[in-house]
């Protein structure tokens with residue numbers, strides 16, 4: 001922590017002693033000019049790299065025309081982005097907000113209203129999930145460490161076990177209105193749901209008239225090698241929550257609701273001042289256009305190579321318990337607290353993060369190539385060798 005930079009902040013983040021001054025593509029530069037390979041992307045936000053030229057140019061152009069008009073007025077850029085997102089997913093309607101938590105909050109409210117006529121309000125989420133820090137999304141988050149000291153929490157949330165369908169069935173009641181799931185848990189330790197499990201959830205939801213909500217805040221926008229992670233599994237959620245990389249670093253969230261459920265909200269039921277602001281939408285349009293087939297192919301191709309290399313390194317060091325993930329959302333579980341590894345990576349010019357204390361998490365930009373993977377592996381090997 002650098003005291004002079006933190007003197008006016010609440011103690012919520014324990015920041016690293018580095019000041020980044022510039023970002024370009026997959027690299028960050030600190031104020032001493034040291035270069036870092038960024039395999040963190042500001043928590044899977046700058047998926048297209050830092051200061052992507054097309055996005056910069058689009059924002060620059062828009063910033064000289066109009067910034068904000070509120071949601072009381074139409075704007076073609078908002079509509080264009082909504083159109084593009086629907087085309088990438090399924091027929092439905094969108095609510096734009098500013099963040100991941102807000103995109104989930106919107107889904108929770110919609111589910112509550114959906115169930116209000118039949119007195120259904122319970123939502124099943126999963127242990128180790130993460131859905132945000134507002135009171136409702138915090139409650140949806142299935143990790144006690146985030147709940148501690150913030151009670152009373154929001155009523156009506158229950159927590160099942162990922163990939164255990166009986167644990168879900170045992171929580172279903174006449175009051176269940178929705179199931180919310182990250183197709184690959186991010187903050188929970190990079191834990192993918194299985195196809196069979198998600199198929200069973202879909203069946204349960206169809207049978208019980210229950211909404212299936214996918215939290216794709218971290219998994220969306222090419223991260224896993226498809227535009228959205230749900231596209232790996234051959235099933236369709238009723239609601240997709242998105243944020244993070246949707247505008248490559250400008251604040252934007254979106255909740256996409258299947259056409260069937262798009263009349264639940266009425267005028268005035270939900271709102272936001274900044275949500276879907278024009279600059280963020282302009283960035284979002286470029287993001288969606290840039291994540292094309294070629295980019296997704298690159299993600300799958302490089303990811304295959306990354307997993308191969310990580311598994312080779314796993315065979316070398318017995319303290320590596322597991323390598324897991326999908327696409328470029330990768331976790332490496334160690335059998336010890338991995339914070340020190342993250343610090344050493346920073347010293348060596350590689351930015352990564354740790355989740356659940358012992359899982360190294362890699363979220364590189366979608367534009368990396370095999371050479372970047374080699375660079376990352378070289379640094380990891382050097383650090384692991386000294387442990």
Ligand SMILES: Cc1ncc(COP(=O)(O)O)c(C=O)c1O
Pocket residue numbers: 043099100101102104130131132133182186187215216217218243244
């Ligand atoms: C899966 C998931 N959902 C929701 C959120 C909350 O997003 P935000 O921090 O933008 O509110 C996060 C943030 O890490 C997340 O990973």
